[in-house]
Amino acid sequence: MSNTTGMFVLSARILHWLMAVLILAMLFIGIGMVASVSERHEWLIHIHKPLGIAILILAVLRLAIRLRNPAPPLPADLPWLQKLAAHASHWLLYGLMIAMPLIGWAMLSAGGYPVMLSDSLRLPPIFPTNAIAFAILRQLHTVLAMLLFLTFLAHMAAALYHGLIRRDGVLSSMTHRRKP
Amino acid sequence: MSDSPSSLFRMTPKRQAGAFLLIAAIVAAFALLFGYVGGWLAPHRLTPKRIVNQFQKNAGVFPGYRRNHAKGVCVSGYFEGNGNAVPYSMAQVFTRSRTPVVGRFAIPGSNPYAPDGSVPIRSLALRFTQADGQQWRTGMNAMPVFPVSTPQAFYAQLKATQPDPATGKPDPSKVAAFFAAHPEAAAFRAWAKTAKPSASFATESYHSINAFIFINAAGQRQAVRWVMAPVATDASHDIHKAGDPNYLAADLSQRLANGPLRWHLMVTLANPGDPTNDATRTWPADRRSIDAGTLVIDHTTPQESGPCRDINYDPTVLPDGIEISDDPLLPARSAAYAASYLRRTSEEAHLPGTTQTPTKPAPEATP
Structure with a gap:
């Protein structure tokens, strides 16, 4: 099964741009809420948790779509190192967008917190209460958030490089149908 | 791949440099905004860390214990x-x-x-x-x-x-x-x-x-x-x-x-x-x-x-x-308690970079 259209399928493109906005917002919300003591801290936390679960659900859906619909091949003349970086960063992004919400959920569970998505909607714990596990998961949540942000920057820079400099159809495979 | 090979060589060096600069500027803008929102580039904003640091300056660090x-x-x-x-x-x-x-x-x-x-x-x-x-x-x-x-x-x-x-x-x-x-x-x-x-x-x-x-x-x-x-x-x-x-x-x-x-x-x-x-x-x-x-x-x-x-x-x-x-004290309590909780549980977990032995208040009195 291979992709001959040169495009990602429509559902993949919609999910890509929707999640791009959600994940970027999530990174700024997360980093902003832990650096604030104002009421911002409260309302950002109240967005952070349900948004994280929404991203988890969308990421699983997206992974399923991606596995059923192969991505268009990269340009044949792309240096092998860039190809490797492209594949590695894509799978890293998939891994992080699934791992981050799960770590957040597990970390609150380990800290003994009720995992509240709203005033009344509570998720069950997915990790036993354990302060040491909390500390490890909580620090991991930060480290991986930084990694996710750096990967996003690299991903965006690479997309712009393909779109503005190489003009090789890689960026447009995620944006619009190109004229043949 | 009809339009490959790449159009790299079709751009003038000047335009290509401009495109690279534009990309670098966009990446830098995101990074700076992230640094600002995260507090690293906002030294005057009161953050939970700064509150907890001040507790430590006043009384020293007692690893594993609440900061207040x-x-x-x-x-x-x-x-x-x-x-x-x-x-x-x-x-x-x-x-x-x-x-x-x-x-x-x-x-x-x-x-x-x-x-x-x-x-x-x-x-x-x-x-x-x-x-x-x-x-x-x-x-x-x-x-x-x-x-x-x-x-x-x-x-x-x-x-x-x-x-x-x-x-x-x-x-x-x-x-x-x-x-x-x-x-x-x-x-x-x-x-x-x-x-x-x-x-x-x-x-x-x-x-x-x-x-x-x-x-x-x-x-x-x-x-x-x-x-x-x-x-x-x-x-x-x-x-x-x-x-x-x-x-x-x-x-x-x-x-x-x-x-x-x-x-x-x-x-x-x-x-x-x-x-x-x-x-x-x-x-x-x-x-x-x-x-x-x-x-x-x-x-x-x-x-x-x-x-x-x-x-x-x-x-x-x-x-x-x-x-x-x-x-306004309530969100601040929540944020500062979370920072204190992360520090003491990290000390309990012996994570790298954590204090493991009690310290005296800083700055230390000099004889």
């Missing part, structure tokens, strides 16, 4: 709701039922070995775990008001009371300057003037200090404050052993050996217009108060091994039916 109210004991028991608060809050805890409670009596300060008589304030933190899995966490204090009403003023107070390296004590002129600039501290200071370090946790009242909002099943909102009012008022144990710096824990164990201790949860209902965003002022004394139930404490354990050790008593962890008010 470090000295305390774990307790457990239950809360018996009587239904009186149900018209105001739909929280399960207020129904006629028993809710298990894990709590912690403590004294303020960052030193877990401070003598009990060194401060007149006692505190009580509680975690109620409702049958539906929702929790109510609260951290209460013996005084009815707080010295300041904003996190910024609290930080200024911490800075003003930082020990002077030369004397090991706060600089009186800085403390005086702080209180001159913060007349809102008057009510707290009047309380502190008459307050004496009590000989027992059992005979103290514990105030929510901050206002909260109760929400009933019809969605109606009612601003409240509460106080845990002690049933035990006897002073028979009030003569503590001279020289015992830990008399509070000893008194508590002794009392619990004779039976459980009780407090009534008295909820004060604000009138419309009563300020909910100012912890330095109490509401007029004629406000209605209801007895919402009884707290029964029947067990105590040292905090190093007790169930309260790993609980962050964040007062914004609330069940459906209670919400935070617009008091």
Whole structure:
């Protein structure tokens, strides 16, 4: 099964741009809420948790779509190192967008917190209460958030490089149908 | 791949350099914005880290312990709701039922070995775990008001009371300057003037200090404050052993050996217009108060091994039916407690970069 259209399928493109906005917002919300003591801290936390679960659900859906619909091949003349970086960063992004919400959920569970998505909607714990596990998961949540942000920057820079400099159809495979 | 090979060579070097610059500028803009939102590029913004750092500057670091109210004991028991608060809050805890409670009596300060008589304030933190899995966490204090009403003023107070390296004590002129600039501290200071370090946790009242909002099943909102009012008022144990710096824990164990201790949860209902965003002022004394139930404490354990050790008593962890008010101290408490909790659990986990041996207050007095 291979992709001959040169495009990602429509559902993949919609999910890509929707999640791009959600994940970027999530990174700024997360980093902003832990650096604030104002009421911002409260309302950002109240967005952070349900948004994280929404991203988890969308990421699983997206992974399923991606596995059923192969991505268009990269340009044949792309240096092998860039190809490797492209594949590695894509799978890293998939891994992080699934791992981050799960770590957040597990970390609150380990800290003994009720995992509240709203005033009344509570998720069950997915990790036993354990302060040491909390500390490890909580620090991991930060480290991986930084990694996710750096990967996003690299991903965006690479997309712009393909779109503005190489003009090789890689960026447009995620944006619009190109004229043949 | 009809339009490959790439068009790299079709761009003039000048245009190509411009495109690279544009990409670099976009990446840099995102990175700078991230750094600003994250506080690294906003050195003047008050952050939870900066508050906790100031606690450490004032008193040193005691690894594994809370950064404030470090000295305390774990307790457990239950809360018996009587239904009186149900018209105001739909929280399960207020129904006629028993809710298990894990709590912690403590004294303020960052030193877990401070003598009990060194401060007149006692505190009580509680975690109620409702049958539906929702929790109510609260951290209460013996005084009815707080010295300041904003996190910024609290930080200024911490800075003003930082020990002077030369004397090991706060600089009186800085403390005086702080209180001159913060007349809102008057009510707290009047309380502190008459307050004496009590000989027992059992005979103290514990105030929510901050206002909260109760929400009933019809969605109606009612601003409240509460106080845990002690049933035990006897002073028979009030003569503590001279020289015992830990008399509070000893008194508590002794009392619990004779039976459980009780407090009534008295909820004060604000009138419309009563300020909910100012912890330095109490509401007029004629406000209605209801007895919402009884707290029964029947067990105590040292905090190093007790169930309260790993609980962050964040007062914004609330069940459906209670919400935070617009008091700006509440989000700050939540944020700073989380920072403290992460530091002490990271120390417990021996994570790299954590303090493992107690440090003296910085800067260290030099001979």
